[in-house]
Amino acid sequence: MNKLQAMEVFVQVVDAGGFTRAAENLQLPKATVSTLVAGLEATLSVKLLHRTTRQVSVTADGAAYYERCLRILSDVKDAEESLSRSRLNPSGRLRVDAPTGLSAELLVPALPSFFERYPDIQLELGCSDRIIDLIEEGVDCAVRGGQLGDSSLIARRVGMLNFVTCAAPSYLERYGTPSHPHDLERHRVINYFSSKSGRVYPWDYTRDGERIELTLPGRIALNDSNAYFQAGLAGLGIIMLTDVQLANRGGEGKLVRVLQDWTTEPAPIHVVYPQNRHLSAKVRVFVEWVADLMAAHPHLRLRPMAAPAPQELTV
Known part of the structure; x- marks a missing residue:
């Protein structure tokens, strides 16, 4: 059994909440996904998942192992990317969610420049004004306007809405x-x-x-x-x-x-992504591209006095 592949499959099953969606995301047969997870459990002599006909949930041991797998897989990815050209030429599918207005008025019109710079990225842009669960829906990062609620996401402020x-x-x-x-x-x-x-x-x-x-x-x-x-x-x-x-x-x-002599408090724009996920090259370049896009826009750029420099924080 390929231990790293089994770890990747296990993490995907936990993130997706089931074998079927995990198999679809990985483009693997469902039987292969099930076999790899079962092999992992046999090797560890530990039950990682509770399985019923309706749902799959992680056990206490499985949750602890999941966190270890994330760190291990992240370290492996870092090592691979440091020795490859992937940071210069990121590739693969990138799932992003953004508000309808910002998508239509800013992101989509500017996408030709993004694809000219990163031709090997396949972007899936979800456009809606609802707040989604990034992990549950398998989204890599999201652009959000307004104050952020308490969550486990990493956020980078990139602009302001007036x-x-x-x-x-x-x-x-x-x-x-x-x-x-x-x-x-x-x-x-x-x-x-x-x-x-x-x-x-x-x-x-x-x-x-x-x-x-x-x-x-x-x-x-x-x-x-x-x-x-x-x-x-x-x-x-x-x-x-x-x-x-x-x-x-x-x-x-x-x-x-x-009411032009009255002002309304501006709302920040953030790019957010899960803190327990490896910030891959394709996510990193998208975040930087959005930040540059906002900085060049007269209505959206950060004001120096309000925010001297973009920063990442846990919210």
Whole structure:
């Protein structure tokens, strides 16, 4: 039995939560995957997995062995890459998840430059505004906007999202223009809610040290950035967009900025990836490419005073 291959298969079974998905990810017959794990258990004289007809779960011994396997496989990968050209020419499948708006307005238009630089990477880009479980769904890294919750992910801050409040001219002609955040309480606003928690995001404003945070009822709430933008264009109410959305979608000529003497706290953009995974060459170059992309963008780059240098942290 190839011990390293068996370790790789075992790790994939644990990550995927079953033999079938692990076999698909590894492009191996399911019987081969099962045989390798069984051989590993026989060699170690330890039961690594609980198997039922419905699911596979890791035992206490299996969980401890899983962590050791991750470290061993990471060390082996490091040794291989240090003696090869893979760092200069990364290859293979790379699974990434990113918000719908950032994907459409920034990442996808810039992908020709990425593939010109890294032609041997096969990118699978999932575009949605929901927060996914990277390990459960087999995703290598994700681009996320907003504050990060507690998790076991490594995060690198790469940019900032700045917000503007605006509305369609047809709406303002009918209902008037707000001059103060509290005026929004008598207006029709379009709320945005979290796909994960269902929580409606508040409307917050700051001016000259005064901070106002409002929870507004709204006639409609959406959780997709494309639909949210279209609702604003349709005159359904006042919306809060990022300035990059307003610029990239042609909103400057179709939407009117309001409350311009008030500011909303910017939201950070991070690239996140599991801390118990080896940061492969293809993930590393993608993270650097996204960071460079943000740094070159007038609406997304980090402000030197707020963040002197990108850094990695556990969140």
